[in-house]
Amino acid sequence: MEKMKRRSALATLGTISFGMASPVLGKGEYWQDPYKIIKKTITTDILVVGGGTAGVIAAIQAGRAGRKTILVENGSQLGGVTTTGGVNFPGIFFAWGKQVIGGIGWELVQEAVQMNDDPLPNVSIPHGRQHWRHQVRVNGQLYAMLAEEKCLDAGVNIRFYETPVAIRFRKNSWEVTTVGKGTETTIIANQLIDCTGNAFATSIAGFNVLREAETQPGTLMFRLEGYDFDKLDLKMIEAKYAEEVKKGTLNKKEFLSISGLLRNKGDNVQHIAGADSTTSETHTVANIKGRTSLLKMLRFLRTLPGLEKTKVGDIQNETAVRETYRIDGQYQITKEDYVTGKIFDDAVSYSYYPIDLHDDNGVIPDHLLEGVVPTVPLRALIPKGSRNFLVAGRCVSSDRLANSALRVQASCMGMGQAAGVAAALASISGKTPADVPFEDVRKMLTDHGAIVPLKS
Amino acid sequence: MLKSVPAILFLVIVPMLFVTGFSGKKDIRYFHEPLISKPPDSVIAFPVAFQDSIGDDTLYQSISTEGIPVAYHRKIRTSVCFDGLCRLLDIVLYWNPTGSYLGFELPDGEFLSKAEHDPFTEKEYQKLHGILSDSLSPLGDYSFAELVSGGENAEGVDAVSSATLTEIQHYVIPGAAYTTYRLWHIFYGITPEKITGLTLSKFSEAMALEILRGSSVRDQIWVLNNLQKLSPYSDELTGVIFDLIHHTNLNLAERSLNALDRQAVEHSANQKKLLALFVHGEYTLKKAVLNKLKLAEQPDPEIIQALVDLLPSLNGDMIGSILDLLAVKGIREENVIQKISLLLNHENRFISKKVYDFLVKMNPDNAEIKRKMEAYLKVSS
Numbered sequence: 001m002e003k004m005k006r007r008s009a010l011a012t013l014g015t016i017s018f019g020m021a022s023p024v025l026g027k028g029e030y031w032q033d034p035y036k037i038i039k040k041t042i043t044t045d046i047l048v049v050g051g052g053t054a055g056v057i058a059a060i061q062a063g064r065a066g067r068k069t070i071l072v073e074n075g076s077q078l079g080g081v082t083t084t085g086g087v088n089f090p091g092i093f094f095a096w097g098k099q100v101i102g103g104i105g106w107e108l109v110q111e112a113v114q115m116n117d118d119p120l121p122n123v124s125i126p127h128g129r130q131h132w133r134h135q136v137r138v139n140g141q142l143y144a145m146l147a148e149e150k151c152l153d154a155g156v157n158i159r160f161y162e163t164p165v166a167i168r169f170r171k172n173s174w175e176v177t178t179v180g181k182g183t184e185t186t187i188i189a190n191q192l193i194d195c196t197g198n199a200f201a202t203s204i205a206g207f208n209v210l211r212e213a214e215t216q217p218g219t220l221m222f223r224l225e226g227y228d229f230d231k232l233d234l235k236m237i238e239a240k241y242a243e244e245v246k247k248g249t250l251n252k253k254e255f256l257s258i259s260g261l262l263r264n265k266g267d268n269v270q271h272i273a274g275a276d277s278t279t280s281e282t283h284t285v286a287n288i289k290g291r292t293s294l295l296k297m298l299r300f301l302r303t304l305p306g307l308e309k310t311k312v313g314d315i316q317n318e319t320a321v322r323e324t325y326r327i328d329g330q331y332q333i334t335k336e337d338y339v340t341g342k343i344f345d346d347a348v349s350y351s352y353y354p355i356d357l358h359d360d361n362g363v364i365p366d367h368l369l370e371g372v373v374p375t376v377p378l379r380a381l382i383p384k385g386s387r388n389f390l391v392a393g394r395c396v397s398s399d400r401l402a403n404s405a406l407r408v409q410a411s412c413m414g415m416g417q418a419a420g421v422a423a424a425l426a427s428i429s430g431k432t433p434a435d436v437p438f439e440d441v442r443k444m445l446t447d448h449g450a451i452v453p454l455k456s
Numbered sequence: 457m458l459k460s461v462p463a464i465l466f467l468v469i470v471p472m473l474f475v476t477g478f479s480g481k482k483d484i485r486y487f488h489e490p491l492i493s494k495p496p497d498s499v500i501a502f503p504v505a506f507q508d509s510i511g512d513d514t515l516y517q518s519i520s521t522e523g524i525p526v527a528y529h530r531k532i533r534t535s536v537c538f539d540g541l542c543r544l545l546d547i548v549l550y551w552n553p554t555g556s557y558l559g560f561e562l563p564d565g566e567f568l569s570k571a572e573h574d575p576f577t578e579k580e581y582q583k584l585h586g587i588l589s590d591s592l593s594p595l596g597d598y599s600f601a602e603l604v605s606g607g608e609n610a611e612g613v614d615a616v617s618s619a620t621l622t623e624i625q626h627y628v629i630p631g632a633a634y635t636t637y638r639l640w641h642i643f644y645g646i647t648p649e650k651i652t653g654l655t656l657s658k659f660s661e662a663m664a665l666e667i668l669r670g671s672s673v674r675d676q677i678w679v680l681n682n683l684q685k686l687s688p689y690s691d692e693l694t695g696v697i698f699d700l701i702h703h704t705n706l707n708l709a710e711r712s713l714n715a716l717d718r719q720a721v722e723h724s725a726n727q728k729k730l731l732a733l734f735v736h737g738e739y740t741l742k743k744a745v746l747n748k749l750k751l752a753e754q755p756d757p758e759i760i761q762a763l764v765d766l767l768p769s770l771n772g773d774m775i776g777s778i779l780d781l782l783a784v785k786g787i788r789e790e791n792v793i794q795k796i797s798l799l800l801n802h803e804n805r806f807i808s809k810k811v812y813d814f815l816v817k818m819n820p821d822n823a824e825i826k827r828k829m830e831a832y833l834k835v836s837s
Contacts, residue, residue: 066804124673234601449739
């Protein structure tokens with residue numbers, strides 16, 4: 001018994017002295033090697049950069065066409081402006097009573113609507129000047145999950161939190177270096193689709209991109225609650241707001257209509273000048289500006305009678321961006337092309353939206369004439385001088401006014417599917433997308449439910 | 457929806473000597489064709505808390521001899537003021553039983569007036585009828601104060617035509633902006649919800665058939681969205697639903713397909729109609745057709761065979777949906793599984809994987825198919 005006690009005491013002493021030299025590991029703990037960037041090289045048929053509105057559709061399409069596909073997204077979920085940006089009312093899929101954009105984009109929207117028991121707009125009633133009446137409200141987070149599920153089902157390898165830092169064309173393939181959390185990956189892809197919305201990959205790859213001296217403002221989407229709009233003294237509120245604007249404590253350009261802000265309980269009502277999502281730095285500025293602007297407004301509102309209990313019910317994580325860079329494509333869609341509904345020989349998708357340029361004074365949409373449905377040619381998705389390279393989404397080659405309409409979600413989805421098909425066929429046949437017979441593009445798009453414009 | 461209607465404190469059945477309006481004779485009355493063509497036989501008054509501080513709190517339901525609600529109306533009495541002078545707005549507003557706009561009429565001797573109390577012209581009444589018919593009017597997007605730019609904008613003021621936002625001017629009667637605004641908001645405010653709540657308690661096949669055979673898409677969709685309450689349907693109603701499934705209006709076609717009930721899908725003849733829709737119909741409806749076929753306890757073997765024969769011509773996503781249908785229905789016939797297994801070698805890896813996953817799920821006994829599955833696994837890994 002005495003021996004046992006001595007042995008036990010010695011063992012304890014040993015532990016104490018060892019513990020002085022280094023910390024004790026608990027059960028299940030282990031020492032991690034110093035942080036190292038994991039470097040690897042992977043190959044694929046098609047790489048889609050950007051998992052937003054267009055990129056998701058492009059990736060699903062490429063996967064369903066049987067091509068090995070990687071989707072790189074710098075955020076934490078898919079869907080982009082529709083989900084992370086909170087602009088969860090994609091449109092417009094119908095024009096003049098007929099569906100003009102279908103395929104994978106509509107499939108996703110339809111499933112999101114059904115799973116949330118949401119209503120579809122009755123598109124048989126013309127929208128008149130209220131085009132938003134034909135947009136489809138979806139649950140953004142549900143949409144993101146469904147998009148992810150469809151990507152996985154199509155065999156798409158999703159890589160979140162990654163962004164390209166170098167893009168080179170070698171041996172008829174693109175060699176794209178991406179960095180992410182603890183990763184540096186070289187992705188060798190036969191075809192590359194830039195769906196960043198900012199023509200970011202296009203620019204890194206060395207092709208020309210362009211932008212306006214002044215771009216459209218961005219918007220931080222949010223929802224207010226805690227007041228009864230019908231009981232508010234709007235005249236008094238307008239006057240108080242005007243006073244604050246005059247004093248310079250609030251910026252009228254950020255909230256053009258305080259009545260609109262209160263009536264809509266937030267939503268798409270704020271303008272953040274110069275919002276640019278191209279780089280971490282510019283996007284950080286846009287996010288901070290959006291939140292700072294909202295906080296100022298919230299503090300002001302809570303000083304007003306009837307609004308003392310106003311609170312933020314919900315707020316998006318990012319300021320959504322309308323306009324940054326566009327590619328210099330094989331064809332540039334002009335406003336004239338758009339408003340006359342020109343049907344191109346290589347039209348891959350329709351687009352339907354008013355010319356919709358937001359500026360310091362707000363936006364007055366310029367509606368299309370009855371019966372007009374613009375189209376998007378494949379050439380507008382191909383940067384000049386490129387091979388095995390496509391873009392889809394708002395960075396489509398277009399002049400500024402045409403772009404103000406082309407940039408919306410349904411159109412981007414249509415472009416995404418077209419890019420996915422063109423890239424898949426190019427990959428299968430070992431060609432560059434411009435050399436793929438257009439009838440093959442049309443057939444595959446139609447087989448996958450897309451609506452392809454046809455000259456009558 | 458009926459729960460939102462306060463308890464019915466009284467229920468008065470009034471003989472049709474009491475004028476219901478849409479069939480009565482009035483000097484100033486503007487109506488669309490009623491959705492239900494049956495003549496009203498009696499009127500039931502429901503006390504309803506509208507909470508819109510306009511008119512009384514009674515909603516009148518006109519019903520036919522068959523007990524079908526054919527229309528609703530409210531008697532509105534409210535003040536409209538200008539320059540401190542007020543006059544009474546006395547009007548009767550009518551809705552269809554689905555809550556859609558039907559029309560309005562003015563009691564004997566009454567008329568609508570503008571600023572300076574000028575009476576509406578015939579053209580202005582027509583314009584008002586058109587404005588009130590527009591359920592998507594921008595009037596729904598603004599508070600009245602917002603319609604008035606600058607200056608005085610107190611509620612009750614009606615002479616704001618010059619100060620009304622330019623884009624809104626097309627949607628109001630000049631000199632009677634407030635009247636227009638208030639009337640539109642009464643028509644499209646809480647009242648339609650109260651109406652549909654009452655209608656649903658008397659919803660019947662006869663009513664559904666009459667509306668579905670009409671031409672108002674908005675009302676047809678309302679019926680289709682509520683049709684499951686009438687399940688199981690008669691053959692007549694099922695036939696009408698199938699007619700609408702082929703409508704060129706995609707909203708209507710999709711809602712009709714959605715409304716088909718399990719009993720309808722059990723019939724082999726209806727399954728064949730669905731197959732035809734899958735083959736020839738809009739792409740957008742194809743998945744919904746397959747989902748509808750899942751409702752059938754035991755899909756017709758001919759339908760299954762036809763779908764399997766179609767597989768090689770379909771895209772991978774659609775193939776996946778058909779395989780899902782077969783798996784859900786436990787279709788394990790040797791010849792079916794055999795045909796499907798041929799697609800294991802498809803050049804499209806998305807398709808071959810769908811087929812492999814299906815076969816794993818079905819775990820076929822056939823040795824040849826098992827060998828193909830092993831071969832697939834080797835090649836794909």
